Amino acid sequence: MKILALKVDVDTLRGHREGVLNLLNLFDRLSLKASFFFSMGPDNSGKAIVRIFRKGFLGKMLRTKAPSTYGFKTLFYGTLIKAPMIAQSFPGLLKETARRGHDFGIHAWDHVKWQDRIHKLPVTTIEADLRRAFDLFYQYTGHQPRSFAAPGWQVSQDALLVLDSMRLRYTSNTRGLFPYVPRWGRKAFSTLEIPTTLPTMDELLGRRGLKGEEMARHLASLLKEGLNVFTLHAEMEGLSQIGVFESFLRSAMDQGAKCVPLSFVADQIPRDELPRCEIGIGTVEGRAGTLAVQATEA
Ligand SMILES: [Zn+2]
Numbered sequence: 001m002k003i004l005a006l007k008v009d010v011d012t013l014r015g016h017r018e019g020v021l022n023l024l025n026l027f028d029r030l031s032l033k034a035s036f037f038f039s040m041g042p043d044n045s046g047k048a049i050v051r052i053f054r055k056g057f058l059g060k061m062l063r064t065k066a067p068s069t070y071g072f073k074t075l076f077y078g079t080l081i082k083a084p085m086i087a088q089s090f091p092g093l094l095k096e097t098a099r100r101g102h103d104f105g106i107h108a109w110d111h112v113k114w115q116d117r118i119h120k121l122p123v124t125t126i127e128a129d130l131r132r133a134f135d136l137f138y139q140y141t142g143h144q145p146r147s148f149a150a151p152g153w154q155v156s157q158d159a160l161l162v163l164d165s166m167r168l169r170y171t172s173n174t175r176g177l178f179p180y181v182p183r184w185g186r187k188a189f190s191t192l193e194i195p196t197t198l199p200t201m202d203e204l205l206g207r208r209g210l211k212g213e214e215m216a217r218h219l220a221s222l223l224k225e226g227l228n229v230f231t232l233h234a235e236m237e238g239l240s241q242i243g244v245f246e247s248f249l250r251s252a253m254d255q256g257a258k259c260v261p262l263s264f265v266a267d268q269i270p271r272d273e274l275p276r277c278e279i280g281i282g283t284v285e286g287r288a289g290t291l292a293v294q295a296t297e298a
Pocket residue numbers: 009010011107111150151152
């Protein structure tokens with residue numbers, strides 16, 4: 001049996017405002033449920049432009065047509081244009097996601113700040129930012145968040161400690177092969193981690209120049225027996241790539257794959273049988289920089 005768990009990251013105001021609703025409608029049409037992870041605070045996407053100077057980013061930016069994917073204005077949020085507040089601009093969308101029966105949690109308070117600086121942020125800042133995101137989430141939905149997915153698969157030991165204290169049902173912070181409980185150096189953590197197992201569309205674009213139907217077919221061919229976890233972005237698969245994403249989902253379902261939210265995976269896993277795995281810093285083909293990976297070899 002193939003299981004395809006769908007993890008939707010919402011990074012920007014545009015993704016939140018336009019992409020989320022498109023995805024909700026697509027999932028309704030296909031009668032499936034997914035997990036949404038919301039960026040709750042400021043959209044500082046413009047600051048990510050600084051990353052242009054990091055190796056590999058400019059090429060990726062041009063290949064993925066970032067200005068048309070993210071919207072021209074988005075590229076200046078937090079620099080030339082004051083950073084708009086994402087969840088506050090359209091709070092009804094969080095409730096709507098819940099109303100339609102999807103699993104949902106927190107992606108970040110400030111996506112760019114977390115992705116670029118998590119390794120340098122003090123525990124107090126990580127805690128304060130997460131608290132703000134969690135409080136706003138509660139204010140808009142009446143539910144405490146039960147899950148978290150780290151921006152850009154970036155985590156630090158301090159971040160994992162803070163997340164452990166929040167008593168979440170699961171996190172999805174890393175790239176890997178199967179669910180586990182993390183260890184990092186001498187520190188053992190307690191929250192179930194469900195890693196992303198499949199490459200993302202932008203990585204495939206960067207790695208092999210795949211696009212359109214070819215991309216959809218390739219992604220579907222990567223599905224294995226058992227659990228597959230796919231990360232998509234509201235600003236990409238929810239907007240310009242929605243047709244390709246729908247083709248991928250349809251071919252996955254044609255293969256008999258069952259599409260589920262990550263909460264379904266968390267519910268199915270017997271907690272006492274979970275393996276403990278080390279988190280390491282690694283790279284993924286087609287993506288610039290390093291990220292947190294599950295180390296599966298002893
Ligand atoms: Zn993200």
